[in-house]
Amino acid sequence: MRLAVKKDKDQVVDILMSAFIDVLIPNSINFVVKNDGRRTERLKSLMEFQFDIAFDLGYIFISDDSTGCIIFINKWKLNLRRIILEIKLLFNVIGIENVFQVLKREKIIKSYHPKGEFIHLWLMGVKPEAQGTGIGSKLLQETLNFYKGKLIYLETTTTENLKFYKKNGFNIFHNTFELDYPLYFLNYV
Template sequence: MLINETHISLLSQAFEKDPMFVHLFSNRKDKDQSKVLIRFIMKRNRLLDGLILTDHAKEPSCVAIVDRPVNLKRISIMSKIRLNIEMFKLIFQLPLHVLRFLTKYQKQTFSSAPNEPHYYLTMIGVEPVSQGKGIGSKVLREVHNIAESSQPSYPIALDTENRENVDYYRSFGYELKETIIIDGIKVYCMTRPAE
């Protein structure tokens, strides 16, 4: 399915009150910068052969960005070059404090993830008017089915900055592995073991 600006806008709205996004993009001008970050995350995901799950091309109610267990040897040289170009462009699109935070975030959350190959749920968002209707649960179960049907079955890692999400993810079999603090923002690192 073709991913477009509607999907990026949905994620931007879904994460509008997320503690990390509030910290990074606190004023109206910054809202466009949140879309720059989400657009980059989607491009990165595609270049690394990840998954983007959504229910509709033009009027989506949900979007999930999932990184597959990465074998960098399988990624083409051209994809690696394009990813480096996209990363370089971020220097001119996002403020320095955002880039510093994201560097710390990636480094610290990566150290909390499973040492073995795993899927990583980068983002999952449901449009605000559709929240609370089981759509997020349905998408989460789809991610679990993908990880479980892989040969071999893989664990799934995710990070959330919303404390109330921890119990939600626990109800799906995730375990809280570590809580880290980055620039005053608590990040809950969770893993769902392979089935």
């Protein structure tokens, strides 16, 4: 595993795009990405946004074979660059008409954030041709070692992801069905 640098942006976006482009079930990504004829373009903008935010506020790790990546946010903080990126996200991904439902989602998620300091496992993706080969598990375990002793938090929407994270030592501490899909909150210490 290695830490991503700025020039890895296209590679990380490509990994995430390939991992999520064909996932059409109700989940967090599809909740945020406006569903219209520009889904691919909007999804790419979302992945670019996530890279940019994580590059400023956390770390992005890439698997040794460059087929998987994982994004962590070390500390959420507001700054001018983040505000600009979020405005771009609004127009390029969410759409004005969906902003209130996305804000409601963010409020729900934030209400279950752990109290005190934590590391947010924000997004993980493995290219479809490498899924099921252990790349994701290896990458996750290496990053958990990187953050050894820190509280790691994440939310997920699918039972497949839930099984994966539980298998890798995460515990469910809450779930909710307040949105159009289930939302599971997990932690790891």
